[in-house]
Amino acid sequence: MADDIGAVSVKGRVSAEEWQARVDLAALYRLVSLHGWDDMIFTHISMRVPGPEHHFLINPYGLLFGEITASSLVKVDLDGNIVAPTTYFINPAGFTIHSAVHAAREDALCVMHLHTDQGVAVASQKEGLLPLSQHALAVLPHLAHHDYEGIALNLDERERLVKDLGDKRLMLLRNHGTLAVGATAAEAFVGMFFLERACMVQTMALTAGRAGVLEAPEAAQAEVRKQMGAGMGAISGLAWPGLLRRLDRESPGYDT
Numbered sequence: 001m002a003d004d005i006g007a008v009s010v011k012g013r014v015s016a017e018e019w020q021a022r023v024d025l026a027a028l029y030r031l032v033s034l035h036g037w038d039d040m041i042f043t044h045i046s047m048r049v050p051g052p053e054h055h056f057l058i059n060p061y062g063l064l065f066g067e068i069t070a071s072s073l074v075k076v077d078l079d080g081n082i083v084a085p086t087t088y089f090i091n092p093a094g095f096t097i098h099s100a101v102h103a104a105r106e107d108a109l110c111v112m113h114l115h116t117d118q119g120v121a122v123a124s125q126k127e128g129l130l131p132l133s134q135h136a137l138a139v140l141p142h143l144a145h146h147d148y149e150g151i152a153l154n155l156d157e158r159e160r161l162v163k164d165l166g167d168k169r170l171m172l173l174r175n176h177g178t179l180a181v182g183a184t185a186a187e188a189f190v191g192m193f194f195l196e197r198a199c200m201v202q203t204m205a206l207t208a209g210r211a212g213v214l215e216a217p218e219a220a221q222a223e224v225r226k227q228m229g230a231g232m233g234a235i236s237g238l239a240w241p242g243l244l245r246r247l248d249r250e251s252p253g254y255d256t
Helices: 016-034 092-104 117-123 134-142 157-165 185-208 218-228 233-250
Strands: 044-048 056-058 074-076 110-114 143-146 170-173 177-182
Touching: 016 044, 016 056, 016 110, 016 185, 016 233, 044 092, 056 092, 092 110, 092 157, 092 177, 110 185, 117 170, 117 177, 117 185, 134 143, 134 185, 134 218, 143 157, 170 185, 177 185, 185 233
Parallel strands: 143 170
Antiparallel strands: 044 056, 044 110, 056 074, 110 177, 170 177
16 A cells, blocks of 8 residues: 555645645545556646645656555656655656646646546547537537647647647547546546546447447537536535545545
């Protein structure tokens, strides 16, 4: 378990606001692990540290998501340079996507990027996400797309990714995976949950073949767009306390 990794608690060495951000981000990593969305030690979730500095928290490279704690998270600047003492290091390439979104979007305090089976499968389909389920209808008005350019090592890609994201909160990275941003950890997670569930349903439904699936009527799609309004913000606040209670039962220690 993460409690046995040996990270020294930083709770007394950071502000209360930073500590809360650390706990929320560690919770996200543990939730991704519980949902089976992790890709061993790869992919990343980042969170901006409250305050005037553009500092961010990201996972220590080498820890499984189910091992991450609030204290083991690494604080970096916008270029991925470590700015606080730690025994861990990060994968700088992993921060390429995140730094681009954080820099361009003041509202993107939390950025999640995953490589799930179902997310990559739908991101690799020519038509992308189809209006097949209620989850998909809730996601589609907030969904952007970005074409695959290779492993995210080229800093030049950041400008194109940000342009493709625009003001959307969710993204399919073609041939690659999924992305969600939020003003809070809760908003990012619930948005990702809806996107991942929509992708899972689509991959299951398409076992019947493209001609065998039923798309939602246009009127229903318009109605859901109206019903969802600004997105997942309101419902995310309702879901988050229950998600934390699940962590307390099934993955304790994330908040150490």
